[in-house]
Amino acid sequence: MVDKSSREVTIVGATGQMGRWFTQYFANRGWHVHAYSRSEEKLCWLKRELAAPEPGGSISFTTGLHECIPRSAWVLLSVPITAHEEAIAGVAPLMGKDAVLFDIASVKGRIPALLAGARKEHGIHVLSTHPMYGPGAESMTNKNFILIDLEGDRSVVDRFRAIIEPDRPTIIEATADEHDRMIALTLGIPHMLNILFGKLLRDLGADITRLVSFEGTTFHLQHLISQEVLTQEPFIYATIELENRAFIDMLPEFKRIVDELVDILKHKDYDGFIKQFVTIKEYFSIVPEFKSVGYRFNSAAKRSLDIIKEGKEPAT
Numbered sequence: 001m002v003d004k005s006s007r008e009v010t011i012v013g014a015t016g017q018m019g020r021w022f023t024q025y026f027a028n029r030g031w032h033v034h035a036y037s038r039s040e041e042k043l044c045w046l047k048r049e050l051a052a053p054e055p056g057g058s059i060s061f062t063t064g065l066h067e068c069i070p071r072s073a074w075v076l077l078s079v080p081i082t083a084h085e086e087a088i089a090g091v092a093p094l095m096g097k098d099a100v101l102f103d104i105a106s107v108k109g110r111i112p113a114l115l116a117g118a119r120k121e122h123g124i125h126v127l128s129t130h131p132m133y134g135p136g137a138e139s140m141t142n143k144n145f146i147l148i149d150l151e152g153d154r155s156v157v158d159r160f161r162a163i164i165e166p167d168r169p170t171i172i173e174a175t176a177d178e179h180d181r182m183i184a185l186t187l188g189i190p191h192m193l194n195i196l197f198g199k200l201l202r203d204l205g206a207d208i209t210r211l212v213s214f215e216g217t218t219f220h221l222q223h224l225i226s227q228e229v230l231t232q233e234p235f236i237y238a239t240i241e242l243e244n245r246a247f248i249d250m251l252p253e254f255k256r257i258v259d260e261l262v263d264i265l266k267h268k269d270y271d272g273f274i275k276q277f278v279t280i281k282e283y284f285s286i287v288p289e290f291k292s293v294g295y296r297f298n299s300a301a302k303r304s305l306d307i308i309k310e311g312k313e314p315a316t
């Protein structure tokens, strides 16, 4: 049994991108963090990389689950989507009765069921979460943070909300199914379109350096997003595409729409093109920020171009 108010957390996968982020996050807020890795070598590297925590917080580094898990009130799984089954099986039996095991996976799939199974078998508490930002985020302020109540009585969700609310994220509560459907649209589709964009240019044999000298604002921003997607860790991005059933189920519709648009273009169907264009514009125009689209678009491009011209990233 662990003390519910204890501020002791284990991060499983602390050497990874998000694991490192959450290790620093909790330590800077006065928690004692057990940074767990399977590798001594990676822990040595992590020790050198992390900044000293703010006063009150502390970090210990361990390759021994038996050392840290039984003492932790919270255990954060920050491992690849495909590694959750193994990680839950290794961690859950060692946890104290009132401790909470939670994930931050970008696709839920079977993870909620695995966590619920661990709750049933080991009498622990469980929660599923998804911070909608990457390891480059300075803070979670104003970033979306999705919470999925796996126990149905809100108690663990409310305890977690109390931990993160001081940092003012935008908290959204959802079911696991809704999460995966929405993530198929907010991560699966944009990642695929940006990979497609790069693949099309490359497969068409376009000289990218020469192409950039012909760019307008739309190409500049589209190229920027595509570059950003393709500089991420390939395996983690593969899991976002390949592990989300809701995304895979959308692919036939994706193919149908591409064929429909290609037909419109091939047949010089001006009416068809304009009808599609206006219908999609009307669909987008419902969100209030649609009013400022031109301003935000040009500001983003200007900022990016200024950074290139200055030849260096601004000091943060």
Ligand SMILES: NC(=O)c1ccc[n+]([C@@H]2O[C@H](COP(=O)([O-])OP(=O)(O)OC[C@H]3O[C@@H](n4cnc5c(N)ncnc54)[C@H](OP(=O)(O)O)[C@@H]3O)[C@@H](O)[C@H]2O)c1
Binding pocket: 012, 013, 014, 015, 016, 017, 018, 019, 036, 037, 038, 039, 042, 077, 078, 079, 080, 081, 083, 086, 087, 104, 105, 106, 107, 130, 131, 132, 133, 134, 135, 233, 236
């Ligand atoms: N990257 C993002 O932008 C982002 C954003 C939101 C959520 N997420 C989610 O956060 C989680 C972690 O993503 P990440 O980008 O931080 O991944 P990552 O950089 O690849 O790190 C994952 C860590 O998990 C550990 N690990 C790998 N396989 C394992 C296994 N079988 N058992 C136990 N530990 C294992 C590794 O640590 P050791 O080898 O040291 O043990 C590794 O450093 C994923 O579920 C992802 O969907 C990622």
